[in-house]
Amino acid sequence: MSAGPARRVGAGWFTVFTLAWLAIWTVQLTPLQLLIPLQLDTPDDADGWVSGVVSSGLVLAIGGVAGVIAGPLAGGLSDRTRGRAGRRRPWALGGVWLGTLSLAAIAFASGPWGVGAAWVGVSIGIAVASAAFTALIADQLTTQRGAASAAVSSSQALGIVVGVGVIVLLELGIVVGYLVLAGFLAVVGTAAALLLPDPPAPVDAAVAREARSLSDRFAALRDRDFAWLLAGRLTVNVGNALGTGLLLFFLLYGLQRDPASAEDELLLLILVYTLFVVVASIVSGRLSDRTGRRIPFVVWAAVLQGIASIILVVAPSFASTVIAAALLGVGYGAYMSVGLALGTDLLPRPEDHARDLGFVNVSANLGQLIGPLLGAGLVALVGGFWLLFLVGGVLSVAGGLMTYAIRAGERARSAV
Numbered sequence: 054m055s056a057g058p059a060r061r062v063g064a065g066w067f068t069v070f071t072l073a074w075l076a077i078w079t080v081q082l083t084p085l086q087l088l089i090p091l092q093l094d095t096p097d098d099a100d101g102w103v104s105g106v107v108s109s110g111l112v113l114a115i116g117g118v119a120g121v122i123a124g125p126l127a128g129g130l131s132d133r134t135r136g137r138a139g140r141r142r143p144w145a146l147g148g149v150w151l152g153t154l155s156l157a158a159i160a161f162a163s164g165p166w167g168v169g170a171a172w173v174g175v176s177i178g179i180a181v182a183s184a185a186f187t188a189l190i191a192d193q194l195t196t197q198r199g200a201a202s203a204a205v206s207s208s209q210a211l212g213i214v215v216g217v218g219v220i221v222l223l224e225l226g227i228v229v230g231y232l233v234l235a236g237f238l239a240v241v242g243t244a245a246a247l248l249l250p251d252p253p254a255p256v257d258a259a260v261a262r263e264a265r266s267l268s269d270r271f272a273a274l275r276d277r278d279f280a281w282l283l284a285g286r287l288t289v290n291v292g293n294a295l296g297t298g299l300l301l302f303f304l305l306y307g308l309q310r311d312p313a314s315a316e317d318e319l320l321l322l323i324l325v326y327t328l329f330v331v332v333a334s335i336v337s338g339r340l341s342d343r344t345g346r347r348i349p350f351v352v353w354a355a356v357l358q359g360i361a362s363i364i365l366v367v368a369p370s371f372a373s374t375v376i377a378a379a380l381l382g383v384g385y386g387a388y389m390s391v392g393l394a395l396g397t398d399l400l401p402r403p404e405d406h407a408r409d410l411g412f413v414n415v416s417a418n419l420g421q422l423i424g425p426l427l428g429a430g431l432v433a434l435v436g437g438f439w440l441l442f443l444v445g446g447v448l449s450v451a452g453g454l455m456t457y458a459i460r461a462g463e464r465a466r467s468a469v
Contacts, residue, residue, distance in 0.1 A: 061197060066249070067204060073145075073186050073245030074208035075215065080156060080234045081179050082209070083216025084172070085113060085421070087319070088230055090301050092168055110429030112169040113298070116176035117423060121415045123177040128184035128411030139251030141192070145185035149242030152178025153235045160231035180418065182242060184411040189249060191397050191410060196342060199394040203338030206389035210330030210382065213323050221320050279399050279409070281458040286392055286416040288452030289355045293385050294424020295445030296362045296377070297326075299432065307438040308371055318371065322378045329382025337387035338394065347395040348456050350387055355453020358384030362446035366439050388453070389417070399459070 093108045131144045155174030162168045190201045220230040300322065304315040337350050361380035364373050396413040424445075431441045 062193060066193075067200070069245050069248050070186070070189065070201065071204040071208055072241055073249070074205050075212055076149075076238050076241035076245070077179055077183055077186070078209040078212030079216040080152060080175070080212075080238045081418075082213045083220065083234060084156075084159070084175070084231070085298065085425070086213060086323070087217050087220060087301065087316075088227055089113065089168060089172070090299075092162075092227055093165060107429045107433060108165045109299075110426035112165055112172055114423060114426035115169050116172040117419050117421070119173045120176040120180035121419050124180035124184045124415045124418070125408050125411035127181040128188065129408035131185055131188065132408050140253075141185040141188055142246055142249075142251045145182050145246035146243065148178045148180070148182030148185065149238060149246060150178070152182065152242075153239040154178075156231050156235035156238065160228045160235075180411075180414070182246075183414050183418075184408075186245075186249075187393075187410045187414055189251075190393075191400055192252065193250070198397050199338035199340075199342035199347075199391065200335075202393035202397070203334040203390040205393060206338075206386055207331040207334040209389065210327040210334075210386065214327045217320055217323055221316050276399075278459045279396075281455055282392075282396050282399055283412055283416040285351075285355075285452045285455035285458075286396070286413065287420045288448050288455065289358065289388055289392075290417045290420025290452075291424050291427065292355075292362065292420075292445045292447075292449030292452060293358060293381070294421045295428045295431075295441055295448070296358070296365070296381055298421070298425040299428045299438075299441065302432070303374075303438050303441075304371075307369060308374075322374060325375055326378040326382040329379050330386035333383045333386030334390040338390035341391045341394060347391050347398065348459065350391040351395060351456045352453045354384045354387035354391070355449050355456075356384070358388065359446040359449035359453070360384075362442045362449060365442040366446070369438070369442075384449070395456075395459075 089112060090109050093112065127144050127148070131140050134140045134143060136143075152175050155171050155178055159168060159171030159175065162171045187205070190198055194201055216234060219225065219233065225233060301315060301319050304310045304318055305312065310318060333354075337354070341347050341350050358381055361377040361384060364377045364380070367373075393413065397410070400409050427444075428441045431444060432438060434440065
């Protein structure tokens with residue numbers, strides 16, 4: 054298991070690290086939640102609004118596939134990178150700027166093909182930068198991994214508020230909205246990559262540059278505990294995406310809101326969701342650091358997320374949606390913060406930290422991007438949203454229960 058260096062970092066490190074993730078999540082989730090659905094919405098199309106839902110799901114899924122490939126690949130290359138610029142910094146900067154340029158391109162794209170091509174660039178850039186920034190947790194922390202993971206997951210929720218809030222409240226529109234996101238990523242992402250320390254590789258990471266068989270390089274995927282972690286994380290994130298990824302369409306066509314009201318209500322739901330994600334992330338992350346226990350937090354957080362989705366099956370109204378948003382925030386915030394810390398504890402090889410954490414990131418991001426595609430199919434199948442939320446609830450609970458299959462369990466904590 055990953056032991057990491059025996060050191061603690063201060064408030065300055067956490068501030069810059071949190072800002073980096075705020076930028077990453079803002080530019081990834083704002084298009085997913087708001088801008089791409091608006092770009093591809095087809096209320097007057099001959100096939101009706103369902104075709105817009107399907108197009109959005111396809112575009113997001115294609116971006117997800119690109120991120121799946123790019124994240125672990127960039128992480129593995131950064132494990133092997135040596136030079137005066139550091140191991141992680143060049144990849145963080147490269148990902149930030151690829152994402153920035155792609156956001157500028159998608160602002161002027163039209164139709165599913167143009168939007169999809171530009172979104173692939175955004176997804177690759179974000180995956181590369183995420184792999185570099187996530188590796189800093191394993192590189193530099195031991196007893197603060199839960200707190201750092203909480204910073205990542207709470208920034209995810211705040212990022213949605215920052216992005217959607219600015220665009221909706223200032224009525225920026227699609228083109229200006231994308232350009233604002235591009236500028237935000239360029240400034241904050243670049244500053245964070247330059248300011249965060251990037252210490253030299255430890256001696257035991259030298260093997261990363263040695264010739265190894267393909268089987269040996271991907272040994273982490275054969276590690277039973279690590280594989281169960283990835284499977285559960287993917288499943289829970291698909292469940293979460295089914296509950297949140299098509300929320301704008303649910304407001305428009307499930308609850309019959311007009312476009313202006315739907316955007317305002319979406320912002321309110323995101324604010325509620327964010328509040329509970331942030332609180333749950335911080336509290337659960339720090340409690341898991343103190344107690345040395347991760348698995349109980351992970352399982353029950355996923356179950357709570359599942360309950361939130363079932364509420365929307367039983368009582369689909371705006372009031373119940375607000376309640377579900379709060380429960381979903383608690384469940385997802387706790388799951389993501391403690392789940393990432395558990396994943397860092399379970400890293401099997403110190404020489405492959407960034408590459409293997411790339412798999413951890415991908416399992417979450419792929420779930421978030423598969424969800425809208427699967428959800429679009431479920432909506433098209435029944436012409437409504439009840440099946441979408443039912444499947445989301447079942448997958449959330451199932452993914453949480455997978456965590457019990459991790460044999461190392463709490464022994465992972467005792468190894469650090």
